[in-house]
Amino acid sequence: MKPAIQRVPRVGILLLSLGFSSMALAADPLPSWNDGAAKQSIVRFVEGVTREGSPDFVPVPERIATFDNDGTLWAEQPLYAQLFFLMDRVKAMAPQHPEWKTQEPFATVLKGDPRGITAGGEAGVAALLTATHSGMTTDEFSRSVSDWISTAKHPKTGQPFTAMVYKPMLELLDYLRANGFKTFIVSGGGIEFMRPWAEKVYGIPPEQVIGSSGGLQFGMKDGRPALTKLPNLVLNDDKEGKPVGIQRHIGRRPIAAFGNSDGDLQMLQWTCYAPGLRLCLFVHHTDGAREWAYDRTSHIGKLDQGLDEADVRDWTVVDMKKDWKKVFAFE
Amino acid sequence: MKPAIQRVPRVGILLLSLGFSSMALAADPLPSWNDGAAKQSIVRFVEGVTREGSPDFVPVPERIATFDNDGTLWAEQPLYAQLFFLMDRVKAMAPQHPEWKTQEPFATVLKGDPRGITAGGEAGVAALLTATHSGMTTDEFSRSVSDWISTAKHPKTGQPFTAMVYKPMLELLDYLRANGFKTFIVSGGGIEFMRPWAEKVYGIPPEQVIGSSGGLQFGMKDGRPALTKLPNLVLNDDKEGKPVGIQRHIGRRPIAAFGNSDGDLQMLQWTCYAPGLRLCLFVHHTDGAREWAYDRTSHIGKLDQGLDEADVRDWTVVDMKKDWKKVFAFE
Numbered sequence: 001m002k003p004a005i006q007r008v009p010r011v012g013i014l015l016l017s018l019g020f021s022s023m024a025l026a027a028d029p030l031p032s033w034n035d036g037a038a039k040q041s042i043v044r045f046v047e048g049v050t051r052e053g054s055p056d057f058v059p060v061p062e063r064i065a066t067f068d069n070d071g072t073l074w075a076e077q078p079l080y081a082q083l084f085f086l087m088d089r090v091k092a093m094a095p096q097h098p099e100w101k102t103q104e105p106f107a108t109v110l111k112g113d114p115r116g117i118t119a120g121g122e123a124g125v126a127a128l129l130t131a132t133h134s135g136m137t138t139d140e141f142s143r144s145v146s147d148w149i150s151t152a153k154h155p156k157t158g159q160p161f162t163a164m165v166y167k168p169m170l171e172l173l174d175y176l177r178a179n180g181f182k183t184f185i186v187s188g189g190g191i192e193f194m195r196p197w198a199e200k201v202y203g204i205p206p207e208q209v210i211g212s213s214g215g216l217q218f219g220m221k222d223g224r225p226a227l228t229k230l231p232n233l234v235l236n237d238d239k240e241g242k243p244v245g246i247q248r249h250i251g252r253r254p255i256a257a258f259g260n261s262d263g264d265l266q267m268l269q270w271t272c273y274a275p276g277l278r279l280c281l282f283v284h285h286t287d288g289a290r291e292w293a294y295d296r297t298s299h300i301g302k303l304d305q306g307l308d309e310a311d312v313r314d315w316t317v318v319d320m321k322k323d324w325k326k327v328f329a330f331e
Numbered sequence: 332m333k334p335a336i337q338r339v340p341r342v343g344i345l346l347l348s349l350g351f352s353s354m355a356l357a358a359d360p361l362p363s364w365n366d367g368a369a370k371q372s373i374v375r376f377v378e379g380v381t382r383e384g385s386p387d388f389v390p391v392p393e394r395i396a397t398f399d400n401d402g403t404l405w406a407e408q409p410l411y412a413q414l415f416f417l418m419d420r421v422k423a424m425a426p427q428h429p430e431w432k433t434q435e436p437f438a439t440v441l442k443g444d445p446r447g448i449t450a451g452g453e454a455g456v457a458a459l460l461t462a463t464h465s466g467m468t469t470d471e472f473s474r475s476v477s478d479w480i481s482t483a484k485h486p487k488t489g490q491p492f493t494a495m496v497y498k499p500m501l502e503l504l505d506y507l508r509a510n511g512f513k514t515f516i517v518s519g520g521g522i523e524f525m526r527p528w529a530e531k532v533y534g535i536p537p538e539q540v541i542g543s544s545g546g547l548q549f550g551m552k553d554g555r556p557a558l559t560k561l562p563n564l565v566l567n568d569d570k571e572g573k574p575v576g577i578q579r580h581i582g583r584r585p586i587a588a589f590g591n592s593d594g595d596l597q598m599l600q601w602t603c604y605a606p607g608l609r610l611c612l613f614v615h616h617t618d619g620a621r622e623w624a625y626d627r628t629s630h631i632g633k634l635d636q637g638l639d640e641a642d643v644r645d646w647t648v649v650d651m652k653k654d655w656k657k658v659f660a661f662e
Contacts, residue, residue: 061530061536064538138578182538191579191582192582195582199392205392206581206582206583207395207513207538207539207580207581207582207583208538209582213579216574216575216578216579217571217575218571218572218574218575218597218601219571224604225574225597225600225601225604227574227575227578227601234565234566234579235565240548240549240550241549243547243549243556243558244547244548244549244558247469247547247558248522248544248547248565249538249580250537250538251522251523251526251537251538251540252537252538266549266556269556270549270556270558273555273556
């Protein structure tokens, strides 16, 4: 309600004191969304759960909304941003690892060829992740992420990766928070990779970022306590892992969940197979001109079972091409 | 600042607009605390980190405070409350397990003898935890905790366990929150054991409760998604595990930490071995009349290294007998 009050301070406060909702006076909270079924389903849901006395009313503490990150809040093509970070880390660390010049999968990655990441299968990915994402303290890793994200550019658009976020989704985050929601990220990406910038970019503080997580070891380092990142995985926050991450970190069910791929299906099931008004939404990548067009057969962000289930269960599917006036703020 | 404004609305708003802090006008926010070094250190810390322009100022999002639970927020003698819950669960489940009548450690526990819990060593405790804390869904477990906590009585005082919370600590939680702090529980106790009642008793929502956690498995059960509790431990949230839990769940360092035993020492180190104004505090159980008196040699809540380090590093040590006017609200 704050934005509304700021816009029309006197009238807003007056009407609030008379019991009117100030939202009715506010400018459209979702200006980058075209009017259509998707936008309507969002507004209908938010108005339903916030209307006091309505059978759909949900108290503020239970207004939990969870968002996938890659492909839902920012672009995930041609590769997840974290994989570009990984490749840049391999290059930055290479001088300390002369053996990588001939050792796969490092050698291919060092040639700038992203196929090196997956060429070695799961073992190759694990070796790359272990080398670049473990062995350092959490503070050191966080600094390397912050340094990278402030300078790295997306290979297709030349924009900073943090400009590759979807404007309509930023508006949706704001709209939900203005209506008493707590917004969480629930991503297959690394928790420590997202936290250093999620607060600035999405307004989501570190304690509301859930992601795939590795082990940590506490100990003294140069007389000060430190947490060292270990290579083992304690949460694979994808598919069945998403409801697990939600329960572990939040401890109650979301009433709204947003994803874009089959990796988000279980999170949406966990959210919407429940009594009461709920919102489950898939972002469908249909805009090959402004973004990328992909779904059932994509090797990144595959959306197949999810589309079928959305159809059966009447979940919201956003058609990026039709539903979004703007995709990126820089357009 | 809200309580102050509510008490003296016009003068408070006037002074606020003149730049005065409304806290000065407020009634004592810690009425159950005697004036003394402990109370002064708390107030000095809060005033320091909230004073804009001060070198000690900390922005609201970084005002993270973490509290141990057993022995810090509520009584942990003669046994952790969760162990009374465990014994009651064994009794409740016994009809489905006739073999427990002769099988240890269950047989001893069924006789009402708490020594049964530890008599079998770690393997015995693990067997009891597996039987009572895994195999059911998170919803079922949560219900069993809620049912238990609403009826069970403390064996010494006859009070509900939720009345065994320390009034001065409830005031401290409120005081910190009124000053922009986000308060978290970081306990060796089970995360799923604390969440069903922590919001009502402490004002701490489930997503701000961190505790020892077991594995979870997502699957469909009777056509609905369910999370089943597994017997494996994914976080032993004690000692070195506390900073690990803090990083995993919160992702930034607290600026204030509160404990009562050596199990909290690493959490306090992680919090206070850092530049800037910090508050680390041990509750020292010195009141054998109103509560219990124990420290260096206790088998529950042992506080030995912690006392030494608090002395060396000038951390706050609360002498329950001298510093607290009241221990429990029911006194």
